[in-house]
Amino acid sequence: MADQYPFHQREKGKQQTSMKMHTKELMNLMRKQWLLSHVYIEIIISIGFGATKLWLSNLTIDPKFMHKRQQRYGKAFKSFVLGRFTVFMTGREASKILLTGKDGMVSLNLFYTGQQVLGPNSLLQANGEEHKRLRRLIAEPLSIDGLKKYFHFINSQATETLDRWSGQRVLVLEEASSFTLKVIGNMIMSLEPSGEEQEKFRSNFKLISSSFSSLPFKIPGTAFYNGMKARNSMFAMLDSIIAKRRNGEVIQQDFLESLIIKHSKGKTTFDGENKLTDQQMKDNILTLLVAGHDTTTAALTWLIKFLGENPEVLEELREEHLQIQANRKDGTGLTWSEVNNLPYTIKVLNETLRRATILPWYSRKAAQDFQIDGYNIEKGWSINLDVVSIHHDPGTFPDPEKFDPSRFDAPLKTFSYLGFGSGPRMCPGMNLAKLEICIFIHHLVCRYKWRALEKDDSVQATLVRMPKNKYPVMVEPL
Numbered sequence: 001m002a003d004q005y006p007f008h009q010r011e012k013g014k015q016q017t018s019m020k021m022h023t024k025e026l027m028n029l030m031r032k033q034w035l036l037s038h039v040y041i042e043i044i045i046s047i048g049f050g051a052t053k054l055w056l057s058n059l060t061i062d063p064k065f066m067h068k069r070q071q072r073y074g075k076a077f078k079s080f081v082l083g084r085f086t087v088f089m090t091g092r093e094a095s096k097i098l099l100t101g102k103d104g105m106v107s108l109n110l111f112y113t114g115q116q117v118l119g120p121n122s123l124l125q126a127n128g129e130e131h132k133r134l135r136r137l138i139a140e141p142l143s144i145d146g147l148k149k150y151f152h153f154i155n156s157q158a159t160e161t162l163d164r165w166s167g168q169r170v171l172v173l174e175e176a177s178s179f180t181l182k183v184i185g186n187m188i189m190s191l192e193p194s195g196e197e198q199e200k201f202r203s204n205f206k207l208i209s210s211s212f213s214s215l216p217f218k219i220p221g222t223a224f225y226n227g228m229k230a231r232n233s234m235f236a237m238l239d240s241i242i243a244k245r246r247n248g249e250v251i252q253q254d255f256l257e258s259l260i261i262k263h264s265k266g267k268t269t270f271d272g273e274n275k276l277t278d279q280q281m282k283d284n285i286l287t288l289l290v291a292g293h294d295t296t297t298a299a300l301t302w303l304i305k306f307l308g309e310n311p312e313v314l315e316e317l318r319e320e321h322l323q324i325q326a327n328r329k330d331g332t333g334l335t336w337s338e339v340n341n342l343p344y345t346i347k348v349l350n351e352t353l354r355r356a357t358i359l360p361w362y363s364r365k366a367a368q369d370f371q372i373d374g375y376n377i378e379k380g381w382s383i384n385l386d387v388v389s390i391h392h393d394p395g396t397f398p399d400p401e402k403f404d405p406s407r408f409d410a411p412l413k414t415f416s417y418l419g420f421g422s423g424p425r426m427c428p429g430m431n432l433a434k435l436e437i438c439i440f441i442h443h444l445v446c447r448y449k450w451r452a453l454e455k456d457d458s459v460q461a462t463l464v465r466m467p468k469n470k471y472p473v474m475v476e477p478l
């Protein structure tokens with residue numbers, strides 16, 4: 001009981017004293033409350049003065065603010081955000097109910113801009129049977145077996161990226177971003193890692209990505225307008241690739257091909273299980289790009305940063321990778337089976353996703369009235385699972401600020417660690433992300449040492465949490 005309700009137990013005493021709040025603190029809280037509940041008015045007033053920032057402040061409510069409220073009110077608190085009651089919840093009970101989503105109690109709560117950018121057919125907007133069907137269609141190419149054919153491409157891109165690092169000052173985040181974009185472009189549609197098409201893909205993707213958390217005003221010049229334009233241009237590119245595949249001009253073995261093949265097969269079956277319209281195909285390809293790129297980039301960057309800050313972890317990790325090299329008789333490169341057997345590296349990745357919690361909360365919408373921990377939730381409310389608190393709960397993770405991969409030596413209680421989420425919406429790209437990260441890290445730690453050029457722990461105010469300074473380092477050969 002005690003470890004199941006750590007916040008509740010610990011903060012019970014504090015709830016009584018909450019009336020005696022410091023005036024300054026109260027003013028601060030009221031200001032934030034006001035900001036949250038009047039955001040529409042705020043937005044209209046401040047269109048000319050960096051309105052995007054305000055919108056962002058709403059999507060990425062300050063973790064410190066969350067923490068304070070959690071301490072004051074225990075496991076749940078309610079706010080009024082964008083004209084709707086929004087509940088923030090923490091604890092294993094809330095994770096279990098919200099992520100398992102039994103009996104259609106909740107649906108994914110995608111904010112308005114996200115809906116516009118990803119399109120109506122995105123699996124992020126699908127529920128129930130339709131959601132399950134889309135998940136089945138993407139499961140095979142993203143499974144461990146399905147990813148095997150991309151191993152060589154990923155390996156060569158990691159090596160080529162790192163070849164350029166020797167003796168250089170690099171911005172790790174930029175490098176990670178370009179590496180992961182090349183990988184996903186190749187995986188989805190066999191895009192070459194350099195050249196005109198890659199450049200077009202990159203610039204369109206950047207515009208789409210930065211429109212994702214912008215104000216949804218379709219006015220020329222705004223991030224949203226540019227993002228929607230880039231979306232159209234990305235779709236035109238996909239249309240022409242799909243056409244070439246259909247008339248047999250080009251044959252490839254990639255994600256797009258597997259969808260097209262399934263699609264054509266669907267025509268002859270009765271249930272139409274595999275049948276996807278072109279629009280459904282395109283919306284979901286974009287969804288994979290958007291959901292997979294920034295997350296993997298952030299994870300790789302945080303991991304390298306945490307290694308830089310924890311020399312004893314780096315030593316142990318390097319040992320695991322040098323051992324692999326030493327066991328090779330013939331001087332060949334990294335192999336598929338080697339990369340799938342890296343127990344310590346996986347713990348380091350898990351600890352990275354815990355400590356950085358790159359998606360700070362998972363958002364759901366109540367599809368009916370129900371209760372969590374005795375707390376009444378009403379239909380239509382949005383309920384955000386505060387994953388930062390779950391990942392920093394001292395009951396499960398003693399000394400939570402410390403980076404310590406040995407936390408994962410023994411299995412953890414279910415729903416206490418949610419690096420890739422859980423339940424029917426658990427990340428379908430998990431194997432791909434792990435593969436990219438393990439390969440990149442292998443070559444990095446076997447070849448180089450690096451030194452951070454700045455001491456700065458600030459986090460960028462975007463949906464996916466990343467180091468604000470992009471982690472600049474100086475790299476030297478070992």
Ligand code: HEM
Pocket residue numbers: 108123124135287288289291292293295296299353358359361362363418419420421422424425426427428429430432433
């Ligand atoms: C380290 C990298 C990654 C992390 C930490 C991560 C994390 C997550 C988490 C926590 C969720 C569940 C969110 C929720 O329950 O609300 C999720 C969902 C999702 N992820 Fe990932 N992800 C990563 C990489 C990827 C990649 C590489 C792809 C695509 C190739 C991807 C595609 C998706 C999609 C499509 C969903 C939505 C699933 C659904 O709603 O059914 N992710 N991810």
Ligand SMILES: *[C@@H]1O[C@H](CO)[C@@H](O)[C@H](O)[C@H]1NC(C)=O
Pocket residue numbers: 343346347350408409418419420
């Ligand atoms: C790492 O986390 C995943 C869930 O994201 C879990 O399935 C796996 O068992 C964990 N691995 C270790 C070694 O803790």
